[in-house]
Amino acid sequence: MKKKLPKVGEFGLIEKLKKFQRSSTRIVRGIGDDAAVLELDRRRYQLFTTDMLVEDVHFLGGVDPAALGHKAMAVNISDIAAMGGRPTFAVVSIGVPSGLSSRYIEAVYRGMRVCADRFGASIVGGDTVSADKLVINVALLGEVEKGRLVLRSGARPGDRIFVTGPLGGSLAFGRHLRFAPRLREARFLVERFRPSAMIDISDGLAGDLGHILRASGLSAWLDEERIPRRRGVTLEAALRDGEDFELLFTLSSLKAKKLLECKSVAKDFNFIDIGEIVAGHPGTRAGGLFLRDRCGIRRAVEMKGYTHF
Ligand SMILES: [Mg+2]
Numbered sequence: 001m002k003k004k005l006p007k008v009g010e011f012g013l014i015e016k017l018k019k020f021q022r023s024s025t026r027i028v029r030g031i032g033d034d035a036a037v038l039e040l041d042r043r044r045y046q047l048f049t050t051d052m053l054v055e056d057v058h059f060l061g062g063v064d065p066a067a068l069g070h071k072a073m074a075v076n077i078s079d080i081a082a083m084g085g086r087p088t089f090a091v092v093s094i095g096v097p098s099g100l101s102s103r104y105i106e107a108v109y110r111g112m113r114v115c116a117d118r119f120g121a122s123i124v125g126g127d128t129v130s131a132d133k134l135v136i137n138v139a140l141l142g143e144v145e146k147g148r149l150v151l152r153s154g155a156r157p158g159d160r161i162f163v164t165g166p167l168g169g170s171l172a173f174g175r176h177l178r179f180a181p182r183l184r185e186a187r188f189l190v191e192r193f194r195p196s197a198m199i200d201i202s203d204g205l206a207g208d209l210g211h212i213l214r215a216s217g218l219s220a221w222l223d224e225e226r227i228p229r230r231r232g233v234t235l236e237a238a239l240r241d242g243e244d245f246e247l248l249f250t251l252s253s254l255k256a257k258k259l260l261e262c263k264s265v266a267k268d269f270n271f272i273d274i275g276e277i278v279a280g281h282p283g284t285r286a287g288g289l290f291l292r293d294r295c296g297i298r299r300a301v302e303m304k305g306y307t308h309f
Pocket of ligand 1: 078082200
């Protein structure tokens with residue numbers, strides 16, 4: 001299902017497109033995080049994100065329409081959560097092939113609506129066009145209190161690295177169509193613990209941790225025994241499979257200790273400590289991402305996961 005774009009690849013293309021971004025004093029963070037961050041008022045930032053799903057690239061024709069609608073909305077909510085915010089308003093554009101029934105499209109919208117309702121967002125507009133294949137694009141606004149914004153670039157040496165659940169096999173097991181964005185976890189974290197960096201795992205643990213490391217100019221090691229895996233999933237799949245939509249975040253070691261000792265955390269959440277941020281730019285020879293096995297032996301791993309094209 002994956003299609004390769006010649007030469008540049010997904011992230012190469014994003015790099016090339018950055019030059020079209022205009023600067024404005026209202027832009028706090030443009031391209032390069034889970035959502036754009038814009039000035040809203042004295043107290044809050046506006047968050048703005050978008051995600052497109054294309055038939056035969058992200059899903060196969062005939063997939064359960066309610067699950068597809070759910071996913072189209074949930075992937076965007078997951079990006080707002082990764083910034084520490086709450087989703088507010090969405091517009092939905094859809095390209096519809098001529099053979100598809102209006103019942104199918106309605107079921108897609110119902111799936112989107114149920115997901116939006118559950119996480120406090122409203123669909124307020126959009127566009128409908130004819131297309132060769134089914135294409136769904138959701139653009140979502142969100143808000144975050146200024147003190148609670150979390151970027152990818154804030155990790156510090158000595159920070160612990162956490163994930164919110166088991167990884168790998170999401171595409172194989174169909175979890176990518178049914179996952180719940182970790183909004184409640186994100187809000188709990190920003191209100192009580194202020195993570196230093198956060199991202200949602202869409203490209204795979206190794207790839208998305210790579211985004212945090214590059215943005216923060218730091219390196220990391222992971223304890224391979226501690227990386228939570230979905231049943232029957234290899235370590236490699238847990239590192240590289242995409243679309244887990246768990247949160248990956250970093251916390252100072254002091255806060256990490258408090259988080260793990262907190263009784264309500266143990267009862268309500270699944271925060272798993274998997275490694276540590278260390279000094280050293282990831283682009284240097286000694287830097288990057290390392291795995292540590294049971295005997296404490298380290299090996300370097302590529303900061304690359306699933307690529308969407
Ligand atoms: Mg993301």
